[in-house]
Amino acid sequence: MADGLKITPEKELAFRFELKKTIPTTIKITNSGKEETAFKVKTTAPKKYCVKPNTGFVRPGETQMIQVIMQAQREWPADISGCKDKFLVQTTPSKGNADFAELFAKGKADITESKLRVVYSQPAPPPSPVPEGDEGVNYGPSSMDAGVAHRGPMSDDVSVLQRDLERYRINNESLTMDLKMAIQNNNRGAAAAKGFTLMHLLLVAFLFFLLGLNAAKRLA
Missing domain, CATH: 2.60.40.10 (Immunoglobulins)
Structure with missing residues (x-):
């Protein structure tokens, strides 16, 4: 050098x-x-x-x-x-x-x-996420972990509820249709009953009219 x-x-x-x-x-x-x-x-x-x-x-x-x-x-x-x-x-x-x-x-x-x-x-390894002295501590699951752990059963319950709601909706529609048909039949029956009663009254009135005519002829 x-x-x-x-x-x-x-x-x-x-x-x-x-x-x-x-x-x-x-x-x-x-x-x-x-x-x-x-x-x-x-x-x-x-x-x-x-x-x-x-x-x-x-x-x-x-x-x-x-x-x-x-x-x-x-x-x-x-x-x-x-x-x-x-x-x-x-x-x-x-x-x-x-x-x-x-x-x-x-x-x-x-x-x-x-x-x-x-x-x-080689690069230095990253620091340990567990502080010194805490190696023996057993940490419980976080709220996020708990949510993830229960996500499976919760989704199953939601599926069951959705199926039940769909079944109730179908039953409700069926009952609604039955009720409408019953109301229509009842209205028809009521109309028929009214027609029969009115006809009956007309016949009775006509009979009384005939009887009245006969009585008038006899008096004359």
């Missing part, structure tokens, strides 16, 4: 692994020396990680933060503790040269390399 140049972390680049989430971490390059330093970051899995910036310069007395983002993963690695991914951080004095192809040409003697191995850590 060049004098006055420090790369953090030194050996391992850690990611807190989670499914379907982008996971960031950082590499820090601190230049406490007297000359400007150029850097370049490489990885063995370029499609899996995004490095911003992957090249640049660090002036004397300054610190460069490099963000490394792991793309969202859909599956857990086969061996979460044995990741094979690696990063390589190369540094070299810039000496006023801005051509990275020349600065990091293969075989150049003043290039310093720092290798970082990727390690994964």
Whole structure:
């Protein structure tokens, strides 16, 4: 490592692994020396990680933060503790040269390399919903749980009541029809009875009329 140049972390680049989430971490390059330093970051899995910036310069007395983002993963690695991914951080004095192809040409003697191995850590488990000291307490069902537990029998009772109401409705309609028919028959019977009585009176009146005529003839 060049004098006055420090790369953090030194050996391992850690990611807190989670499914379907982008996971960031950082590499820090601190230049406490007297000359400007150029850097370049490489990885063995370029499609899996995004490095911003992957090249640049660090002036004397300054610190460069490099963000490394792991793309969202859909599956857990086969061996979460044995990741094979690696990063390589190369540094070299810039000496006023801005051509990275020349600065990091293969075989150049003043290039310093720092290798970082990727390690994964699992996210912390969620806190227990039961407070400490309450593990032995037996909590009864909540009102919502009780409602859910009785939902089945209640629905059966409602079905029975609905069937009974339908049966009563049908019986009521049948009784109503019977009552209407009885009223109609009664009205017809009453009308017939009235007709018979009136006819009878007319016959009686006619007989009395005839008797009256006979009596008048006799008197004459």
